[in-house]
Amino acid sequence: MTDRIRDFLRVRRDLGQDEGPVMVLDLEVVRDNYTAFARALPDTRVFYAVKANPAPEVLRLLAEMGSCFDTASVAEIEMALAAGASPDRISFGNTIKKERDVVRALKLGIRLFAVDCEVEADKIARAAEAASVETAEIQVFCRILCDGAGADWPLSRKFGCVPEMAVDVLEHAHRAGLHAYGVSFHVGSQQANTEAWDGALASAATIFQECATRGIGLSMVNLGGGFPTKYLKAVPGVESYGDAIFRALTKHFGNQIPETIIEPGRGMVGNAGLIEAEVVLVSKKSQAEDEVRWVYLDIGKFGGLAETMDESIRYAIRTEHDADRMSPCVIAGPTCDSVDVLYEKQHYPLPVSLSIGDKVLIEGAGAYTTTYAAVAFNGFPPLRQIVI
Amino acid sequence: MTDRIRDFLRVRRDLGQDEGPVMVLDLEVVRDNYTAFARALPDTRVFYAVKANPAPEVLRLLAEMGSCFDTASVAEIEMALAAGASPDRISFGNTIKKERDVVRALKLGIRLFAVDCEVEADKIARAAEAASVETAEIQVFCRILCDGAGADWPLSRKFGCVPEMAVDVLEHAHRAGLHAYGVSFHVGSQQANTEAWDGALASAATIFQECATRGIGLSMVNLGGGFPTKYLKAVPGVESYGDAIFRALTKHFGNQIPETIIEPGRGMVGNAGLIEAEVVLVSKKSQAEDEVRWVYLDIGKFGGLAETMDESIRYAIRTEHDADRMSPCVIAGPTCDSVDVLYEKQHYPLPVSLSIGDKVLIEGAGAYTTTYAAVAFNGFPPLRQIVI
Incomplete structure (x- = not known):
């Protein structure tokens, strides 16, 4: 909660414009976060993960500050370009791409692509021909699996291949004429363990060596995202991540440290939004004394808080009564869907004096909220965002 | 898959307009479903659960056929009115309502409301004063908890109170001048057990008796939804549900069978959409022979298939290669989110000849898809719907 957000909400309420949930995002926080990333990892290029929050104001600010952009679709590439980023500062980081979308991306000038299997590299080579782009101009990096231990948002096996296979994928790309550029991985979103990069960097170094023996000189490691934002629990600062990553890079690559990329999303915008x-x-569900209270908000899983799925992300929720006695509650959203419950397995303490009509403030809501909102479930509009 | 949908998709493909996922909904199937419900439960009023699919064409058809509408928000009330339903055919069935939304609903002419606690009844009484509506004109029914055993889509304790408390809630509403009208419950969505209504009807009958001893004459039981649509598994026909419900009503209410309401949503539109x-x-994730294939579609959890959450709803997926040998697959969506995986815990058999660029048909997708879609997650547009 920044002073700017507090002032904004006060004015909005005084004007009687506080109908319906709203996410307010403070650009000054984004500015500070970018600066912190750039300082903590001075030799690393920052590719902001657009999917975390693609607000034009956010993209414009980051483009001005020199950020690069990691995109998941052609629409996101177009947003980054519209915000002022040149194509050489944009990666198409989704390992799952339609061939015609690769053609579109190439025509928009994008030259940096993620793959995790040979057929995806083939797609890019064919797309290059369709777009009349030299394959040698196209840099591809291969994503490897990572176990994601220590992360709050579950990481599946959806992206990446085992390290041994990555060598074959990169060799395949190389033989197709593409520039086999490097390796990527993701340690899991909201990763609280600063040492989580170590194991994946060991695998990356082995892939570099194996490719070298096959005559392929890799030069880049994409360290992915995973940098946390503060929810209820305290998290280490960006500097700790920078230090730990630098140590791991030195440990596994010695004095031949490769180019590196990071892709912060949540860590860049999470704490900027409320x-x-x-x-x-x-x-209550019964008149029993010990019955837990149910608190229903006008926002839920389908209105922007999708990351409460399996109670993975536990937001800090502030009220005007937080000095009062607290008691455990179930928190649920406003829709007629029975799964639209935010916290039930682990009850959430809220003040006993909290009443109907009170406002609540959900902190750390700048990432993965607005675009996650359902288009019109139960007739409720998607979450509005105001950038200040 | 109806002939009308098959023809439509063929024409669309021939025109080269088949870019991106689309849900095609056949109104003739909705017409048949409405007729089947009306026949299976001839003395019951059908309130279509608008949230399942609020397409204007669906609402207009059902309004013409004489259906009533169960709504979850003021926006849904407005949709039902726009489709031609008069206010006396619309219920505000959400137990979680802002007081100002109740005022709006009353001003739109709505007189039938769900509650599950005393404070919600108080809200309605206050809203009546604000809207200058006689409280006695307003019918409220109290929702009770139901365990949902036998249902595929998990039912939480989110809606309803224990039956003993319902008596107090209804008495409270009665004392506030409202018309204490009856009881509602929901046996769980995609309920395969036709006998699931029996236990809840026993509770309802007890509430009727207890209210009668307090001088309150209830007259309505809202039997909720739960009527299934066919996914992979066969489900009983609507007639079986009608028979079982009629038997349970007779068993618990004898010759004083109350007015009844049903609220089909999935059962009305699910099988109409593809x-x-x-x-x-x-x-594959590795070169190992036994490694399972990953099949990535251009639709996933955030593009309309939210009900694959926890693999609850298992859609029938058809391809042009279904005569070929099948092998188990993981199915995932196109976004960069690691939770955007549809079926992984229980692998899904798909033909070994299925390849990149092939079309797949996802059946039974008429309910809870279009409005569940995220507004723009990863830059992907929400699911389009075409009603034919």
């Missing part, structure tokens, strides 16, 4: 929502109902 | 999607990538 959702103001409203208590719609406080009730 | 999604055509595309295979974006087929790959």
